[in-house]
């Protein structure tokens with residue numbers, strides 16, 4: 001019987017399924033629910049020291065539906081980080097750790113470009129017993145106006161400096177959550193690794209405009225008739241997330257083999273998760289999927305991931321993690337491989353034809369014909 005249990009950066013997870021930062025980890029109660037349902041780890045909604053500066057609007061979501069089934073396949077949000085008080089958060093996270101000492105609780109944190117603030121948020125989270133950090137360098141909307149989130153993550157130099165402040169004081173593992181809204185996601189990842197981060201997570205949401213209402217002529221989500229570009233998530237983003245995870249996994253394999261990778265973006269099933277793991281992720285996160293299907297979805301995800309492992313006779317996640325990375329190459333190499341494969345096929349075909357031709361002039365047929373010839 002295979003096992004889903006895995007150890008990443010010293011964190012012991014019963015399975016690789018992690019609640020991604022967002023509404024599913026928005027307070028202590030729901031974090032407890034996630035542990036009750038069997039999630040391998042939980043990352044809380046992103047915290048900052050001064051929640052009074054975080055002002056959300058309504059509505060802040062817009063959804064893209066499939067034409068035939070009406071299923072939600074794309075989700076845009078303009079939600080900010082948590083607008084709940086930091087002191088309340090500290091009480092709740094401490095209570096969660098008291099109740100679930102074995103539960104892996106990861107604090108997602110974000111601050112302005114201010115060393116003292118980053119040091120304070122790390123030290124106060126460690127004091128209540130959290131197990132690891134995820135630095136949110138990637139929220140694409142609202143926070144960049146305060147030079148936070150993606151404003152830092154888009155700039156490897158600033159990311160390296162800020163993550164360096166964190167790594168100088170953190171005694172727990174630190175993951176940097178990266179933005180997909182860059183040309184080469186490998187560059188901020190390398191900056192995070194240089195600064196000492198144990199791992200990276202990818203992807204956060206993709207900057208998007210979900211659509212325009214053809215009755216009102218207003219773009220969505222419409223707040224008093226106006227909008228701002230938001231962050232796109234859900235199933236529709238999975239191919240982009242897989243590509244970026246593959247690129248990050250290659251950086252880790254070739255340059256930083258002791259670092260970890262947490263993959264996310266559109267994951268809803270155990271089969272989705274298996275693909276991220278095959279491309280090199282150590283863990284997988286789910287955010288929008290939990291908003292669509294609820295916390296109990298993790299059971300089905302565990303079952304289908306185990307069924308995949310049984311089918312392929314994999315005993316542990318390490319048996320197949322990163323397996324499919326070897327099948328990526330350049331287009332130039334694909335052309336060469338295809339030419340070689342076609343040449344080999346043609347040679348095989350030609351050889352078969354020659355054998356058939358030989359057969360025609362050998363054995364009984366040949367003797368019969370020579371007899372006929374001899375008879376004239």
Ligand SMILES: Cc1cc2nc3c(=O)[nH]c(=O)nc-3n(C[C@H](O)[C@H](O)[C@H](O)COP(=O)(O)O)c2cc1C
Pocket residue numbers: 020021022023045046075077079080081082108136139177203204205232233234235237264265266267285286287288289
């Ligand atoms: C409504 C909503 C709120 C989110 N809030 C946060 C957040 O506070 N911090 C963060 O790092 N990511 C946040 N995210 C991004 C998700 O954690 C995740 O990176 C992204 O949505 C892609 O994964 P998914 O398709 O599983 O949702 C949020 C996503 C959504 C949909």
